Amino acid sequence: MAQKWDSHSLQQALVSIVKPEQVLTDPVDLACYSYDSGLFSALNYYKPDGVILVRGLEDVTKVIKWARTEKVPIIPRGASTGQAGGTLAASGGIVLDLSTWNKIESIEPENRMVFCRPGITHAKLNQALEPYGLHLPPDPSSGDGCTIGGMAANNSSGVRSLKYGPMNHYVLGLEIVTGSGEVIYTGGAAGKVLKSVSGLNLNSLFVGSEGTLGIITGVWLMVVQRPAARAAVLMVFDNAENALAASKEIQRRGVIPAAMEFVYCAPEATKAAEEFHHGLYVPDAEIEIICEVDGNQASVAWEYAQVQEVAKEYARAWHGADDWHGIKELWEANDAIETFSSKIREGAKRTSAGEDVCVKLEFLPMVLREMQNITRKNGIGIVNFGHWAQGNIHSGLLVHIEDPREVEAAVKTADEIHRLVLEVGGATTAEHGVGLVRASYMEEEHGASLAWMAQVKKALDPDNILNPGKIWPQMKTAR
């Protein structure tokens, strides 16, 4: 694109499509679209040629048609809170900033559904649903910043997905602009029913497609009742095997936890929880887990009792709470352990790379220890945490970012983590997406089915203008 367009002529072209105030081509503005929150974007500088602040459907259809003619890459973007480089303009092109198109078009509490535009944030949607006692359960822990469009495009899930599942479970329908500029509506009777097996499930095709098949311009969502009661138990275990046995026992007893989060502790890390609850300090504890249950008063009372009994049996130390303040303190204690574990390397920054792998539950202890070994061997640090009962490990690599050798070691470590996980039959990403950073593992992970995925892309995006370079590394980009 750089050969074809200078900043001025590009601006002229875009201004003929949308209003001038929606077009950004100033290098200062464009520089702010060169990053997300992962390590990759901190090391690689990809700047788009232009940005369009999208205000409506017509903006998207017109831009796509223009881009198809001109063979210009189009990169959809929500709030760019991701870590996989999914919103980076790896081959230049135009970023569609959808974050300002954030209207909630309708809330139908009696039908338990909402229709919103892609830029609304998870937190703002849930605020709007609160007066009706409803909410959208998937909680990616970045809800204040991340957008519903981005969550749908990545099939986000997060903390509560153990009980409530990922976005895919809640998307009833989508308004999509395909790579050919057509607008299509997916879902049963175009997304306005809570249940449908009518036709192929295009919702599932687009949810998690990371903007490579179409631009999500509207989302119909199922929303559910907020739980009336909650309780949580924080448990500290000597080793990961005990933690695994405990989580298995909790579920064997019939408890479906809303969340079961872990921190693979640094030595002495549980001391950080002491300021919240005396007795949680277990020297050299390998792992800490917080288990939350929710539902109605009676079910929570029963589930809470069950989790406490398991904690007594398996954990070295534990503390429970069933009041709002106490639960909040337990989550703060969990965060404190994670924070302590992140600070064991003086002056190191916590960075996200190799940060979203998923393995069979039985492999969790082995994989966690091996990840420690890899980082130790490479001379950097790591803090591991994540969604325990789903085998989803999030890693923060602890790196002296100003030292090029450590940065190189971090990149190597991320690669080795991905390869380790592939060796044990795991997935390189469970909820953050492939983006740019994991595209090189896709062939190994998916084998022949990657080519079928490419066929699907070709049908919907014949010129490969939508988010090129993501998911499929080998596919030629538009230019």
Next chain:
Amino acid sequence: MPNQGLINLALLHVEKCNRCGFCRAVCPILEELGAESAAPRGRVYLAGQILDGSMPVTKGMADRLGKCLVCRHCAAFCPLGVRADLVFMAARALIVEKLGMDRLKGSILKTLACRWNTVMAFEPALATLQDIAMRRVDGGQTLRVDFVRMKGRTLPRLAARPFLKERVTLKGTLEKTSRIRVGFFAGCFVNFVQPELGRATWDVLIENGVDVIVPSKQTCCGTPILTSGKIELAVAVIKQNIDALWEIKPDAVVTSCASCGTSLKEWWTEILVAVGEEAYLEKAQRIKDITYDISEFLVEQVELKPAPALKKPLKVTYHDSCHMTHGRNLRSQPRHILQEIEGLTLLEMEGSEDCCGCGGFFSYGEYGLTKKINVKKLKHIAATGADAVVSGCPGCNVQIRDGLNRCGVSGQVLHTVQILDRAYKGSTVERNNTLGGIS
């Protein structure tokens, strides 16, 4: 180059930022403009780029980095504790050095920093002149400013007599008693624009059994100077104030301006550490430790004297100013004071912590943008049906007053301590049910 210590501090915070984007949720500027360069994350990134020399300082860069209210909401919200306020101070210092500053703004800042006494001497004449040059509105409370970048804005009139001229405590005139000795830090606004707020603060403190001293050598707290990037000038001002306060040996320092409070409580020590002014650090730290917002002092440091019941019942709504709230967490104290006043009903507004849009000097250059932010606040105020709006920040009150004037509404806009003062004195607060008329 600006002070390297400050640049290093700023770059530490830039480095700390992992670009998670949480700050996008709370920035009033981003909500209006939408582009990533208007997000705190974007501005911190850009600031880092110019501070480490990766990008040049251009007018475009200055424009993006200028679009920040320094409300500190992002800093308070940041899970990693990135202090965007400090980053922007350093970036603006570099921008001012490379590109200079708007002349009028520069002159005003220099006057605030170095010529307080001159302004005080000429204030009666300036007060007369303003009435000739500008049109009075709002029953004479404010003047319509129809020039420069603030066309149509209404601003409060300069007082005929500065606060320090009437209430300054001359050295040696107050003997040490067994009572708490409070040094009152007035700030520019109380001194030049609203001495009645200073008098109310003084009288309420006296009612609550403390001795009040107004140091004669105090000057601007430095907030507008720091946030405009005139760091050297700000450091001089900070040192002058520290000397002025140190001299009176106070047990406590009280201010009724939220932004002055932020300066004394946080920025003074942080900036002095950053620029290596070690000789002043111990004093600055001591002053930091004993500085209180008036509401904080009344609720936490003395036993608040109950006020007699208001003669006429009054409904008020409370606006949480950014500099009271973000980082300082002064939410409950002003509400406690209001709720202690019999006959007063506090009606909470939706989004009480949403910014009013003022941002001090920001509203000088970006009045159009501040008006847009202000509209939402006005709607929330109107929805309460209150008789008066109360906040702990004179700057917010100017912005809200201006907004009300634009809507043709003449309801009262007061500081918390003014309500308490009137309750103590048995005077009434003018009720004006027109706040609900905002559209």
